[in-house]
Each structure stands twice: as structure tokens, then as C-alpha cells.
Amino acid sequence: MIALATIQAASPPTNVFEWFTKESFRARSGAIPHQVWLTVWHSAAALVLAVLVAVPLAVVLAHYRRGELVAGWVVNTGRAIPTVAILGIAVIVSLREGFGFEPWPIILSLVLLALPPLFANTFTAVRGADASAVDAARAVGLSEWAVMVRIELPLALPVLFVGLRTAAVQVVATEPIAALFGAEGLGAYIRQGLGNNDLYQIQAGALMVTAVAIVADLSLWLTGRTLIPAPIRRQAGRSSRRNRRSKGLAEAIA
């Protein structure tokens, strides 16, 4: 049995599927479910925190029509801040301050990555909320707070979810970078593959991260379909097709 394992380990895999099927190749990389769990956990925590920060801020700013230009600039520049830089700084600071290596630096850098698409989409959607609906709500006697929470936010949900899906895909696809700084997670396979010049291990890591990203995207799409009331979904589709030639093909990415 031991001899067999040695022989298997000695002959390297000839394609990525062998890497998955023959356990001896994977032995040194840690269990797959654990690494998937780490990636999912880091990404989910970052997304939740980003939603808690970006959505209230965007709703309030868009409701009061404040800071539009500044917000646009900050959001667009925020996209250019390299996640690796944030991660490097956060890891060093976190170690120095005694917060440890995982998971706070990783989650913090992913939150910053998720903020721009979430904020931009929420802001645009609330700005574009049907003015007559908002006026009607005020006429019925709703407070400004209630207009935000009960009228504008629900109307913004379809576009908000588009932003959430973009953010989720970006976050999951970027989480492996943490491995370059020594963290665990699916990126560990890519890091080890780069280190050992093992193409199949890199491919396997890439496949798994892509799979997680697609699953995240699909499950958020499904959540959106279940959570958002059908009339609002249809309304969003209709208003985006206004002024369009036949049927709207695409939504511009703001």
C-alpha cells in the first residue's frame, strides 16, 4: 500500500482531472472542503459587511440628492485601489496590532473591493426610483425615513441585486490573492502550483474558484428572484426598456 502511494506520487498527473481523482497528488495541499469553506466564509463575510456599509449610505445620499459628484469620484477611484496593496498593508498592520493574520485583513480588503459596485448600483437605482411613487408616498403621509425604507429601497432592489452579484463574483475571484500573502483558502492551490511549477494544480485551483464564483452568482440570482416581489421585477424591466428601440439588450455598467 505504501509502495503504491509512492509510485503514484512519483508519476505526476498528466491532466487536471487526474489531479482531482488521484488523492496522492492532493495530499500535500490540504483537504478541498476545508479550503472551499474558507473561501466561501471570507467572501460571504466581506459581502455582508459591504452591504451593511454601502446600501444605507447610498440610499440616504441618493434620497437627499447629496454628494453625487464626490460619491461618483470616490467610487470610480476606489476601483483602482489594488486589493493586493490593501491586503499587504492590512496584514502588516494587523500583525503589528496583534489582531492576527487571518481573517480580518482578508475580509477588510474584500469589503473595499465590494463597495464600489454595490454603492454605484444602489445609488443609481434609488436616484431613478419612480418619482410619482415617491410623491404618492409623501402625499399619503409617509415620513422621509419611511419613503426611503418602504418605497425607494424596494424599488431599487432589482438593480441592487445586479450590483450584489457583480460584487460577489469579484470578491470570490479575488479571494485567492490572499494566498500570495500566505493565507489558506482555494488560492493556496494556485500558490503551491505556481511554486512547484505544477500546471495542473493551478488549473484545479482556478476551476474550483470559478465554480464557487458561478455558484455564488447563481444563488444570489435565485435569492433575488425569490425575495423581490414580481411586480417590482417587472417594473424594473419595463422602465429600463423605455426609450429603447425594440427590446433592451443590455444595461450599461455605471
Add this chain to the structure above:
Amino acid sequence: MSEQSPSRATRWAACGAGVLAVVIFVIWARQAVRGLSPDTAATNPIIRWEWVFKRSSTPHELRDLTIEHLKLTALPVAAGLVLSSALAAIALRFRWTFAPLTAVAGFLYTVPSLALFAVLTVYLSPFQAAVVALTSYTLLILVRNIVAGIDGVPESVLSAADGMGMSRQRRLVTVELPLALPVVMAGIRVATVTTIGLVAITGAIQLGGFGFLIFDGYNTQFFTKIAVGAILSVLLAVALDLLIRSVERVLTPWARRRVAR
């Protein structure tokens, strides 16, 4: 994001304030490091300005890294624009192809950048691999914005153009493309700025532009390099964003007139 254009005075004031801030900062920092040798103790626990301003090889290194970062941004965006224009033309001509095209572009978007760089370096040189991978990330944004821009031209305008007897090609070039320009340019801006952020990751395959500084700084635990790399990529993004905005303003004079009124 929908934006109201500020008045010309506001815009010049903002630009002037930005430039002034940078100039004042550089003067202050040079003053602060006067009399320090490159390897004395820190002037500042976070960023050691003497590494930036006193080390004789720093300017050359930073210049080379800036050129590399610019190349790794401009080439993928240009290639992405050419490819996306072709793909958008196909999507607009044969409408059923739009969903599969964006699905493929969306799939490319989910592939982790680190892995894509790593896999492609097996077949290509690091530079080629970086350009190919970064190009693939611009496709989704650009195709969607080009299609949305052209598709958003109002029906009445097209009828008017047809009524004037324009040919299909002439209508596309003189009516549809100019009217779609703001949306297309917005896409180019987002793609450029996003690419600037992604270039840093190519540091993992011995390239990286400012990403090289970031990885090098992390490996040697030298905070200054990471901070300088991050700040310079943000500055580069702001500069290119401004550049594209001004190109857009030059190309769409009618929008400017509307603001002035």
C-alpha cells in the same frame, strides 16, 4: 452612475486644488527629508519619505514601473475595445447572440485573475499572458456598454436620420456612434480604472508595474514601498480618468453646450 456636470469654474477649481495639493505636499516632503541620508532611521513610522525623495535610484525605478503599469493598462483596454466593438457589432446585428456573448464574457470575469495569469504563463511570456488575461476582463464591461449605448439611441432620432436619406453606414457613424459615445466612454473609464487595479496582481508573475513595489514591499516588510505602490496606482487611475473625461468632452461638444445653457 448618473452625474450632473459641474460648472466650468467648479471643475477648474477642483483640478487646481488637486494640483496645488500635490505640489505643496512634494515641497513639504522634500523639506522634511532634507539632511537625511537614504538609510537613516525613519522620518515617519509609516512612510519613510527619504526612500522616496533621497534615494538616487528611486526616480528611475518609479519611471520604469510607471511605464510598465501604463503599458499593461493601455494595451489590454485598446485590445479589449477592438474585440468588444466587433462582438458588440455581432450582438447588435444578430440579437440572439447577445445573451451567449455576455454569458461567455461573464464567465471570463469569474475566472480568478491570479489563476489566469498563472495558467497563461505556461503558454505565453509573462507580458503576453498579462495582456491576454487583462483584456479578457475588459470584455464584459465594454461589450455591455457599447451595446447599451447604441441600443439606447431614441427611435425618433433614427427615423429622422432615415428620413434625411442616410445610408445604414452613414447613420451608424454620424448619428448612432456619437449619441452612444457617453455610455461607451463611461465603459472605457470603468474598464481602464479596473484594469489599473488588476495590473498589480501581475506582480505574482514577476511583472506588476506598481504591483511589483507592493509585493516587494510585503516580502521585505518595507511598508513604504507598499504605500507608494498603492498611492501611485490610485494617482494613475485619477489621471487617466480625467484624461478620458476630457477626451469625451472634446468629442461631444453638444453636451457641453447643454451644460452651459
